[in-house]
Amino acid sequence: MESVMTLFISNDxxxxxxxxxxxxxxxxxxxIEGAYSDLGADKAAxxxxxxxxxxxxxxxxxxxxxxxxFVFGVMEGAVQSTGYFAIRLKLxxxxxxxxxxxxxxxxxxxxxxxxxxxxxxxxxxARTAEPLAFMNDGVVQHLxxxxxxxxxxxxxxxxxxxxxxxxxxxxxxxxxxxxxxxVRELGEIRVFSPTRAHREAFAAEMEDExxxxxxxxxxxxxxxxxxxxxxxxxDSRVPVVMPDAIRPGLFLTCVTANxxxxxxxxxxxxxxxxxxxESSTLRTYxxxxxxxxxxxxxxxxxDPPNPVYxxxxxxxxxxxxxxxxxxxxxxxxxxxxxxxxxxxxxLQFAAIAGExxxxxxxxxxxxxxxxxxxxxxxxx
Amino acid sequence: MESVMTLFISNDxxxxxxxxxxxxxxxxxxxIEGAYSDLGADKAAxxxxxxxxxxxxxxxxxxxxxxxxFVFGVMEGAVQSTGYFAIRLKLxxxxxxxxxxxxxxxxxxxxxxxxxxxxxxxxxxARTAEPLAFMNDGVVQHLxxxxxxxxxxxxxxxxxxxxxxxxxxxxxxxxxxxxxxxVRELGEIRVFSPTRAHREAFAAEMEDExxxxxxxxxxxxxxxxxxxxxxxxxDSRVPVVMPDAIRPGLFLTCVTANxxxxxxxxxxxxxxxxxxxESSTLRTYxxxxxxxxxxxxxxxxxDPPNPVYxxxxxxxxxxxxxxxxxxxxxxxxxxxxxxxxxxxxxLQFAAIAGExxxxxxxxxxxxxxxxxxxxxxxxx
Numbered sequence: 133m134e135s136v137m138t139l140f141i142s143n144d145x146x147x148x149x150x151x152x153x154x155x156x157x158x159x160x161x162x163x164i165e166g167a168y169s170d171l172g173a174d175k176a177a178x179x180x181x182x183x184x185x186x187x188x189x190x191x192x193x194x195x196x197x198x199x200x201x202f203v204f205g206v207m208e209g210a211v212q213s214t215g216y217f218a219i220r221l222k223l224x225x226x227x228x229x230x231x232x233x234x235x236x237x238x239x240x241x242x243x244x245x246x247x248x249x250x251x252x253x254x255x256x257x258a259r260t261a262e263p264l265a266f267m268n269d270g271v272v273q274h275l276x277x278x279x280x281x282x283x284x285x286x287x288x289x290x291x292x293x294x295x296x297x298x299x300x301x302x303x304x305x306x307x308x309x310x311x312x313x314x315v316r317e318l319g320e321i322r323v324f325s326p327t328r329a330h331r332e333a334f335a336a337e338m339e340d341e342x343x344x345x346x347x348x349x350x351x352x353x354x355x356x357x358x359x360x361x362x363x364x365x366x367d368s369r370v371p372v373v374m375p376d377a378i379r380p381g382l383f384l385t386c387v388t389a390n391x392x393x394x395x396x397x398x399x400x401x402x403x404x405x406x407x408x409x410e411s412s413t414l415r416t417y418x419x420x421x422x423x424x425x426x427x428x429x430x431x432x433x434x435d436p437p438n439p440v441y442x443x444x445x446x447x448x449x450x451x452x453x454x455x456x457x458x459x460x461x462x463x464x465x466x467x468x469x470x471x472x473x474x475x476x477x478x479l480q481f482a483a484i485a486g487e488x489x490x491x492x493x494x495x496x497x498x499x500x501x502x503x504x505x506x507x508x509x510x511x512x
Numbered sequence: 513m514e515s516v517m518t519l520f521i522s523n524d525x526x527x528x529x530x531x532x533x534x535x536x537x538x539x540x541x542x543x544i545e546g547a548y549s550d551l552g553a554d555k556a557a558x559x560x561x562x563x564x565x566x567x568x569x570x571x572x573x574x575x576x577x578x579x580x581x582f583v584f585g586v587m588e589g590a591v592q593s594t595g596y597f598a599i600r601l602k603l604x605x606x607x608x609x610x611x612x613x614x615x616x617x618x619x620x621x622x623x624x625x626x627x628x629x630x631x632x633x634x635x636x637x638a639r640t641a642e643p644l645a646f647m648n649d650g651v652v653q654h655l656x657x658x659x660x661x662x663x664x665x666x667x668x669x670x671x672x673x674x675x676x677x678x679x680x681x682x683x684x685x686x687x688x689x690x691x692x693x694x695v696r697e698l699g700e701i702r703v704f705s706p707t708r709a710h711r712e713a714f715a716a717e718m719e720d721e722x723x724x725x726x727x728x729x730x731x732x733x734x735x736x737x738x739x740x741x742x743x744x745x746x747d748s749r750v751p752v753v754m755p756d757a758i759r760p761g762l763f764l765t766c767v768t769a770n771x772x773x774x775x776x777x778x779x780x781x782x783x784x785x786x787x788x789x790e791s792s793t794l795r796t797y798x799x800x801x802x803x804x805x806x807x808x809x810x811x812x813x814x815d816p817p818n819p820v821y822x823x824x825x826x827x828x829x830x831x832x833x834x835x836x837x838x839x840x841x842x843x844x845x846x847x848x849x850x851x852x853x854x855x856x857x858x859l860q861f862a863a864i865a866g867e868x869x870x871x872x873x874x875x876x877x878x879x880x881x882x883x884x885x886x887x888x889x890x891x892x
Contacts, residue, residue, distance in 0.1 A: 186556065206586065206599070212568075213569060225640060244642045250888070258568070261630060303890070503624070507629060508648040510523055
């Protein structure tokens with residue numbers, strides 16, 4: 133067993149594999165589709181993001197960091213058909229920061245020191261329980277969100293959708309621009325972000341890379357005009373998709389909950405959700421860990437989470453139902469439809485990190501440790 | 513930052529530190545007490561054990577392993593006063609196995625290969641989010657269960673309790689025997705386990721180590737006689753503590769849910785729980801990850817978990833309430849009281865792994881990796 137090694141795959145490793153076309157985007161979208169196909173067939177399991185946090189105690193708090201605390205976030209998932217399990221951990225110090233120069237009120241985070249972050253994936257072979265690799269989540273994180281939204285577009289956008297509008301010009305915006313062409317034949321991409329230099333650089337680089345006209349527009353209001361698909365790819369704390377953006381036949385998606393104005397949602401005809409809390413397959417173990425019955429005894433928890441959730445008049449269902457044909461993404465050409473990427477899932481990390489590992493695991497030069505550092509002979 | 517290292521602390525490292533008295537048991541009990549004191553003062557956070565599982569697909573299942581599946585378990589917690597956060601991960605393949613020779617029906621588990629297991633703790637500095645160490649959980653696991661039960665005994669056993677009876681002779685039994693003397697002046701330890709050689713070896717070794725008379729008894733029925741405290745430390749799937757064991761003034765504890773017969777619980781006067789599902793401080797993030805309201809919009813989840821739980825006539829409350837003096841562990845000398853260690857908590861791992869790290873982190877020869885393998889410059 134000495135020769136079994138657990139890899140450390142960095143963001144640079146993943147990005148270099150994308151740049152060299154060794155890691156291709158189409159199979160990544162396929163990996164996400166396969167995961168949701170498995171989920172619909174009860175061959176996948178996941179838990180939504182959740183976590184715990186504690187404030188820093190008085191003696192150790194930074195003086196100029198208001199409300200400083202440690203925030204831990206975790207999500208996990210497993211896909212039976214590929215045999216991958218992944219858990220994604222986030223370790224953050226967070227604080228409120230009022231910039232004395234600009235007056236901006238922001239929520240900052242860091243790990244160890246400002247500018248450094250910790251988002252870490254542990255990928256496991258779900259057929260042997262072998263810990264296969266630790267992976268930075270920075271690049272994978274963009275891939276999983278974009279691949280999920282693009283998969284939704286495949287099932288929800290008009291077949292002949294040609295013009296994609298993107299709010300934002302960061303990593304999320306890039307991933308969406310790079311992937312959407314695999315599910316629809318793009319004639320043009322339009323981009324808006326508040327900083328002129330950013331949107332123009334994005335347009336120039338993406339046009340060069342994708343060989344599709346990419347146009348930077350000068351105001352958010354101008355972006356939606358003539359777009360068949362809109363993707364909000366921002367970290368804005370105020371809405372960027374306004375009511376006028378919602379027109380007949382539109383496909384809309386987003387990366388955070390804040391990006392679509394409430395009045396804009398009012399105009400949308402139908403919504404498909406990434407998932408719901410209630411649709412989680414998280415399992416709390418049934419044995420000896422139950423609630424207390426009135427007589428003072430412990431009832432084991434035997435009920436799985438409630439698979440039924442309230443959909444409301446506009447919400448058709450979840451991505452797993454969409455991929456498995458149980459709901460329709462679009463009833464006709466005139467419907468405006470919204471894929472609401474409302475909550476992250478460990479299933480996405482199992483799908484994408486699994487594909488990254490499949491392609492990269494035998495690449496030369498990856499960092500590694502003996503797997504027996506992680507295992508033991510003691511049975512708990 | 514190049515010089516910041518993340519340690520790998522093995523079971524052997526921890527055991528050697530215990531054996532050499534570098535890592536002492538009394539501060540370990542103190543670390544558990546401090547964690548529950550913090551918890552009662554809203555200065556700690558934790559989530560109970562939970563997980564996901566998927567069966568192995570048809571093409572990859574072992575022929576002779578019935579119902580083979582991957583089972584992932586996770587729990588986490590943070591203690592403000594020491595500034596440690598820990599997450600404990602378990603990666604197991606499990607299957608049902610009917611032994612053709614003995615006829616025994618067991619539930620086996622392994623990681624990678626039979627006899628190898630993966631229970632792994634990641635310890636984090638909750639004041640900087642720095643990943644400090646990975647740690648095998650095998651030794652820590654015994655310490656955290658024993659320290660928790662011994663802490664309960666401190667608050668629930670008679671002040672003059674002198675005789676401790678232990679069901680079982682494995683690692684859990686040893687930890688309980690080794691720690692109980694720090695909270696009560698032991699006059700004698702008695703032990704029963706089904707295999708004569710095991711119980712006699714345990715008695716000989718513990719008597720030698722603890723300098724207290726340790727007597728192996730020849731049947732489970734004989735064990736409780738004259739015992740002031742009883743600790744069930746088995747992995748038995750059938751009850752080992754029977755009704756006759758429950759006598760006035762007894763303190764009883766256990767390590768699994770199955771060990772105390774229902775009829776024995778009927779005789780117990782009062783119960784304190786380790787924790788309840790409802791008393792968890794697990795937080796699901798409030799933003800954009802909510803339930804669907806009837807109009808098709810998403811309601812953020814704003815309510816924290818319900819802190820109220822039904823105690824029933826016998827259940828007084830939880831360990832945190834006990835440690836913080838909100839409930840009494842014992843009303844008088846005649847009460848028979850039961851500390852029901854019903855569910856594991858990540859808080860225990862934060863407490864114990866934190867103490868292990870505090871004592872061991874500058875020991876020579878520990879394995880390590882650069883911490884920057886685990887962090888990144890991309891902000892998700």
